[in-house]
């Protein structure tokens with residue numbers, strides 16, 4: 001497993017980097033534009049995301065990070081008057097092709113939001129199984145329980161909840177609820193996991209456990225994480241993309257982006273001159 005960076009300050013030069021994950025593109029956004037009515041929120045972004053890697057997206061508030069993510073899993077189109085153009089290739093197939101069902105394709109594209117969003121009236125077990133129910137009504141109870149256990153284990157939550165799977169999800173702490181949401185997203189075995197500021201509402205200990213989880217999932221599932229915390233991006237990502245005003249300014253190996261960015265706007269942002 002790759003060693004993670006301890007923080008921005010001790011980011012090592014790219015030449016010291018351990019071998020990268022296999023260079024296969026899992027997801028490719030091509031000339032992606034997105035609008036909310038007349039508001040042009042994402043401007044012709046082309047961005048490849050490698051299989052098994054962790055890509056961080058950073059940039060000031062309102063620069064289009066969440067909108068971009070929501071285009072990658074076909075959620076943007078659920079907003080009234082919203083529009084997308086361009087292509088999003090998941091393992092080479094455009095998820096916007098006619099004939100691709102948005103609900104079916106989202107099974108491969110798990111999403112976790114800033115605030116934990118467990119279903120409040122459901123048990124811990126049913127929360128994890130919720131995605132499966134929608135996807136496949138024929139699944140047996142035994143299969144479901146096995147998938148729930150595996151997803152909770154991958155989300156590093158199993159030991160904390162295995163004796164109270166029927167308790168309400170609301171009985172969990174904020175950090176546990178967020179790991180529950182990650183387990184719910186993992187239950188359908190997605191090819192890509194999108195995390196939109198997953199630790200923004202968490203205390204430091206819970207943040208650490210989610211970061212640890214991301215490190216453990218690296219290599220198993222492709223992850224794209226939006227974060228305002230540059231230390232976090234440096235700690236957990238292989239590559240970082242910097243967005244500004246709807247544009248992708250640059251994308252580079254994380255340590256390169258934080259130590260020798262190629263664009264002066266990136267440098268200004270990471271040194272705290274704006275944002």
Ligand SMILES: Nc1ncnc2c1ncn2[C@@H]1O[C@H](COP(=O)(O)OP(=O)(O)OP(=O)(O)O)[C@@H](O)[C@H]1O
Pocket residue numbers: 036039041059060061062063064065066067068079
């Ligand atoms: N539902 C919406 N209707 C209209 N405009 C929207 C909507 N959601 C976002 N926008 C606009 O689209 C642009 C991009 O917003 P987005 O939420 O993607 O930014 P962001 O980079 O995720 O910001 P933050 O860091 O604050 O979460 C902004 O100008 C925002 O005001």
Ligand SMILES: [Mg+2]
Pocket residue numbers: 065066067196
């Ligand atoms: Mg956002």
